[in-house]
Amino acid sequence: MLWTRLCRIGPSHRLKCWTYLAIPKTLCSHSSSIQPKEGLSGPFPLKYDSNEVECGWYDWWKTRGYFQPCPTSEEAPFTLLLPPPNVTGILHLGHALSTTIQDAIVRRKRMQGFNVSWMPGSDHAGIATQVVVEKILAKKGVSRHALGREKFLDEVWKWKHEKGGVIFEQLARLGASLDWNRTTFTMDQSHSEAVTEAFVRLFDKGLVYRALAPINWSPQLQSAISDIEVDHLSVEEKTAIQIPGCDQPVEFGVMFDVAYKLDGSEEEITISTTRPETILGDVAVAVHPNDERYSHLIGRHLVHPFRSDTIPIIADTYVDPQFGTGALKITPAHDANDFEIGRRHDLPIFEIMDRNGSIANSKSDFDVSSVLIFMEKKNIIKSDCNYHFKGLSRFAARERIIEELKTRDLFRGSKSHSMQIPICSRTGDVVEKLVQPQWFIDCDQMAANAMSVAADGQLVFHPTSYHNVWKHWLENIRDWCVSRQVWWGHRIPVWKAHVKGQEDHWIAARNESEARTKAEIHFQSKEVVLSQEEDVLDTWFSSAILPFANLGWPQMESNEKGFPNSMLETGHDILFFWVARMEVLLHGVVCDSQGRKMSKSLGNVIDPLVLMQGTTLEKMCLQIRTANANGTIDDKEMSKALEATVKDYPEGIPVAGADGLRFFFFVYDIKAQHINADTTILRSSSSFCNKIWQASRFLVGSLDRSPQLIPWKMEPYLAQNRWILSRLAVTVREVNEHFDSYDFYLSSQALRRFMYTNLCDVYLESIKHILIDPAHPDFRETASVLHQALISGLTLLHPICPFITEELYHRIPLLEGEVRSESMMIQSYPSYCDFEHYEDSNLMSEMEVALDLVTAIRDQKKNYDLKRHHKPKIIIQYSKSNVHGGLLELKDIIIQLCQIEAITWAKDVSNLDPKCFIKSSIDRDTWIWMDVQGMLDLEKEFVKLTAKRNQIRKQLEKLTKKLSSRKNHAKQAKDMDKVALLEQTLVELDDREAWLKAFK
Template identity: 45%
Template sequence: MNITRVSDFFSINCLYKTRRKLSDIRLVDFPDVFQPKASDHGWYNLWQEKEYFKAKKSSNKYFTMILPPPNITGTLHLGHALTTTIQDVIARWHRMKGDPVVWIPGLDHAGIATQTIVEKYLNKTKGIKRDDISKEEFLSYVWDWNHEKGSRINSQLKELGASLDWSKEHFTMSKKHSVAVTEAFVILNERNMLYREKDMINWSPSLRSGISDIEVEYLRLCEKTDIEVPGYKKKVTFGQIVEVAYKLKYSDEEIIIATTRPETICGDVAIAVNPNHTLYSRYIGQHVKHPLKDIFIPVIADDSVSLDFGTGAMKVTPAHDPVDYRIAKKHNLEVVNVIGEDGFMTEAAKPFQGLPRFLARDKIISELSQRGFLKTIKDHEMMVPRCTRTGDVIEYILREQWFLKCESMAKRAMEAVRNGSLKIDPSFHEDVWFSWLGNIRDWCVSRQLWWGHRIPAYRCNFENNSTWLAARSEEEALLLAKKLYGNTVQVEQDSDVLDTWFSSALLPFSSIGWPSQAVDFHKCYPLSLMVTGHDILFFWIARMTMLGLELTEQLPFKEVLLHGILCDTQGKKMSKSCGNVISPESVINGISLNNLNSLVKDSHNLGILSSSEVKRTISVNGKMFPNGILDCGADALRFTLCSHNIKNSIIFFDVDQCRTNKFFCNKILQACRYTLLMTNDDPIEIPKELSSLDRWILSRLSFMVDSVNEALTQKLFNKATSAIKQFIHYEFCDYFLEGTKVGFQSERSDLILAHRFALVKSLEVSLKILAPFTPFLSDEFYIKMARKLPDFSNYNSLMEASYPTYNELQEYRDLNLEERMKNVIEVILKIRSLLTGLSKKLSFEVHIVTDSPKEFDVYSEHINVINAVSRTQNIKIIPSSNYVRMKNSIYDEATNTCSIFLVVEDEEVLEDLKNKLRKRRLRLEKKVQSAMEIKSV
């Protein structure tokens, strides 16, 4: 039926509304608007009840992944949601492809982070400090914290739809995992890969523990800056360099040194100068007077001293600087410790003993000034090392610790990447891999905490001697010690605990049974894929690789997918210190600004956030979410996270994109409603002939399915979601559905059958394709549609379904038709653009003018689609040879051979339209220019 009059167009809408009224019973399960909470309700429980997350017994190897275990320090943030969503999409896709999937959940005890936050909690809520209670009492509080936070984290994972096999859940402080940790330590010790030695480590005085490099962040200062430091009522000044004179023995001459750490001067044991220094090299071998002690210290030559830093001479303080310590070892210098593990000055720092280090700094500067040795104090660029957990300024101290030899393990890990056995995706991270592992230092695995795996090493005391051995228990240690040193020997376990990263590095094999190696161990190990953020490539991925190769003689995984760091729209990493952390449930369920700020205050009351962090977070919330956050649902959040190029180093997250994708979910709902209105309960026969519109949408469906599978194979989630959205939102909903309204209004049974077939087929496949990305919505809509459409398969959930493949749909692919329809779409877009802002009540016409006979036929064939999608009936298709342009018109080119003319009778309206088009074109040109400038940079 060819409709050319506006009255006919309105009759279609009237018919559509009438049909809706008559068919309301078919829409009883479908709301008018997408409601995320209604879609999410109950599905996760069903998935668990049906045991979809458990891999069926298989003779084949399982597709295995492990979820990077969240720390039990609090709740999940959007960074966790990103990792979880990526892995869940992969897991669901593989299940629907028929692969047996084992995806392992777990929690990390996070030694330093958890101990720190529980200490803050106890101090804030109960007025208790760690030193006020026994170790056992403190650990009981930590276990209570663990149970509460662990339960909350698991609830969050379920709310996200994470299809984890909960029967395989692990905890890195469980007895089972403790057995693996102990076994690993003992084996490494037996292989002579562990040693105990005094060395320079990162030390947090407020924690009174050594910390790993990843727990240290460097604050860059360009000038004098006051910083909050735990334990100090007033802020402490940094960003200054002090010049001090050291007078030569038997001379009035002096050497000027520059230091940013005058509090360590009492520990100076030498002055080091570069042998090529034009001024100071002549003093090498002489001695200078210590400015604060009645002693003389030597001037030594060392080519590691920079000629450009400070004055070119440097004080050597071996106990408090890694570089100085290496120089001291090289020159056999004394090591004098003047700052204790508690951050207070030691006896060696008299007369400043007992003072906090930064208060001592001020007094030392004052004393130097009084003695005439202080030359200048100037602003100076510097990097201040701070503990990420406490905000404390790191000290470098010498302490006896356990170290793991890493050089040989690092070589094997590098070779695995070099020979292709281990794939790192994206590959540009390989440079970091080789750089870190090629310059690796031995790993300090000792931590001075109460919470963690106690090191399974025992001091053996016998006949005024002492040595160490590793054992699986105190009984085993004593038995072994007696064999070696006699029956009078006594054993005492090391009070330190192991670095959390040590226990976490075992997870690929410890979480699936090692060291016992259960029945399915070899089917699950190595893992098929490891997914995590690129920021822990060295601290976790590399260490898992090294220990996996060493302890199992296999790589722990075949492939590593590294995603970027989630940042806000300004490019700032989401963190407590920035105040821009967003929880997944705030996006899923929505939250008002008042409630958002109330959560912040609650965290402060529990000791989790400091006063400054609360102030900063409330300020950021007001700027980012002045109206709160709209409830978007888990599906919209998941789809948004996947729509980013996760392989970029930085991922910019904008909550508004979630809101947009909620509208996309609503678009899918409306497509379901339309499908039900245009069909009945009868099975749909395969049509003998399809219209070009139906053939086109099925061809595009085939292309979309192929594109999504290819994108998922390459882990390009943004390309997968883009292909899905392009098809469902634009091609299916905007063009196809609108284009079929005329056919459904006609009396042509063959056309109605063809439309119904293409409509149902496209929607059925689309909901399956969406299932890994939007599992709640897909199950909710698909199962409800299946109750009324026999052509939908009868599943309890799409987790029982097979994922669509190109092979199933390739018969519909028609490239020539797609090319023709591409021109139709271009025409529609140009018409829409020209009509923007034009009232439909005004008198106007649209002329499609082409000099191509083929295009003329295509536009004529699809005039109903053009009318419907353009939402106007005043359209004429005219060969260019017969066209005379009217004065009161504006035009735009649709293709090389086709132009669109908009004819408007009212000259004033026409002029207004021209102005709007000019402004729009200028805006677009500016955007293009801006994009080009950014690209060139």
């Protein structure tokens, strides 16, 4: 037996490095030498079982090396990075959606001949991972501080090695064709070196600096966090919210009015604030320079409510005269806007809160001697009024301060007020603004560069609307605070160099030896004492360089093909974190069917593995009750979640498999802002897979019955064969167009329409009588066409549903002269130019008319409860001469689809016996006459008529009562129209009854 190595032509018409199989002409089934899975050569299973179908293929693909790029290939490269899931993570619907999208893209690219590299990785997730490990240690009664930095990091690494690979196993279950040989963890040595190199280069270019500035501080985390890690919770009125670390709920949504007395006068200015605890750090009151209420007071001083000093009244255009009383208290130490106002007016900074979120002691808890700051060091002051409240938590201090203000007759009332509360996305704690020494990256020039590449088309967004979102964000860019006060992460590669008698100097270096060399050169001294920065870098700093580092940077600069990436696919909610110069596809946020973001606290989170494997209603309800018992979900939300679960999943969640879940995702427009995933429609995805399975089984059974060889790609003669190939051509065009524009839901619609409706519901039903009989003169042509249509459809579908398509690809025998690759993964993806000659718009238009007629005939049979064995004769009465012209060729198709004995067309039907025929109209020019002699159950028809008449009479009675009480003329007119329609229906029922009586 002769096997030859063939080559596939890719987009650059160069050779591909995979093996193709030329099947000898005498062979009509797969050779056992390429069987990748047991059982494929046995009987074709009666039912589609996703567990059986999806078992084994992933390991076989991986073993065959299909996931890896060919290192010697000269094909066009296509590189894509899987946005690294947190090492703490398990697969959720957002991950599953993103992975499905990316896998569909890269599978299609491989099939189109690209040399694909899709690289996986996991993110060390500094804050999230540290929180998880700290909770584990806390259960053992151990804190990280008690362990010390090195031992704590050992515990984190231990946890990572035990738990960190779970999500990769889940991605494999979903079918993600990732190049596992290039798996990266952001704390790996190679990646850590890239992180260090990037930081040092930025530092040496003057883009990294250390500054005292307002930062987002999470007291619960004891760390700074970025703006994008701050969620904003909106409250419309006074609302009690449970805050981590607080025994009692804290009230928010309250505006407090406080009086500041004018120095040397009984006159006062009332300020409004939602954070009275920060009054301790007030250094001024600002008013708008054009506000006539206060213009005469500008320059005067107010007595501070608690400190033994006065504060100035200043004028600043930032103040909104319409907000509150139009007088704004200025607290530079604890508000970013106040900090900027303070800088403009050279105001001091009074610190009143420590890193725990408590009122601070009198001594500063950080050293500012070596900090680059925006203000003079002399202006940084510890408040001297804190002794009344020191040690109190910020919210306890709030209550005490209100009480004290009332005692001093300075409290002027409170009222509900809408506001946004800054919440730490990691802990749920309220974020505070603290002025702390941190490391920042100057983003101005980088933002300008990013806007430039977007403007000239190097950076392309899908959907395009995000270009403006991106631009607006970059136009208002702020420098990035990259230091975090946690232990797990990349320790910032900077050293403070100290030489006695000289000012300390910060040095960035790749290691301590390099830092010492740089320091000795700077100081011209060998007496240098080095101490490395304790803080670590923001996790997103390391994630942002993954597209480069995964391809070998900095060892390789830009000489590797595909460097840095061809595109990025990610959720629009992380647009601002790490989008680089590439084509960017942004998908929406996955919500539940009601449009609510999936949240453990709402009880609406569904594990994608559960959707694949199925579960019972009892288990779903138990999970919700367990979450309530654990405090994750409150009683009110538990009741809602249970009610919704029982309503939506009365029989639990059926098994969908990976293919069913993947196809389910592609039902939705992934570029929409929100994807309201109604998982109850998963059943239709499973039904789709089963339909394809049964069609393939029918084909295989037909080929097994054939005593003769079936040629591959016979020229079609029959109308239904020409029609299905025409529909195939259209589908190939549509699927490719929609894939190229990332409108995957339109691709899936086109595939479902072709595979489910055109192929299975119409074409198969019209040819079954042919393929059941191998002696039928049209058997060979029809078998060949069905084979081509099915294999082509499966190939189009493979990027979305890889498992079932691979299984059927191996189960469907090869035809005489057919050439296939050994796997669907490397089969050439259908191109419209290869199918264009099949497209016949006239035939498809005629078929549309025929199918409308089929629907009308089927409806008429259904209305009279005609059984499948009842095959009436049909006469189509028409008034226009050309109505039936194109349908004559399709007559046999109509007969097969409608299960009728015969169909004829006639203008004159006066010779028909009305007692033998039932009549219905298609339109005003066309009527269907159906010969139903001996087929009707007249008694049953009379019962149905009586029931229908009674139903309509009840509706009429109800509407008549409504009309008598209606005062709205517009609604009255609508009801009268309904009455007229119902009365007309009664007349028609009377006519039908008379006809049935005559039919007796």
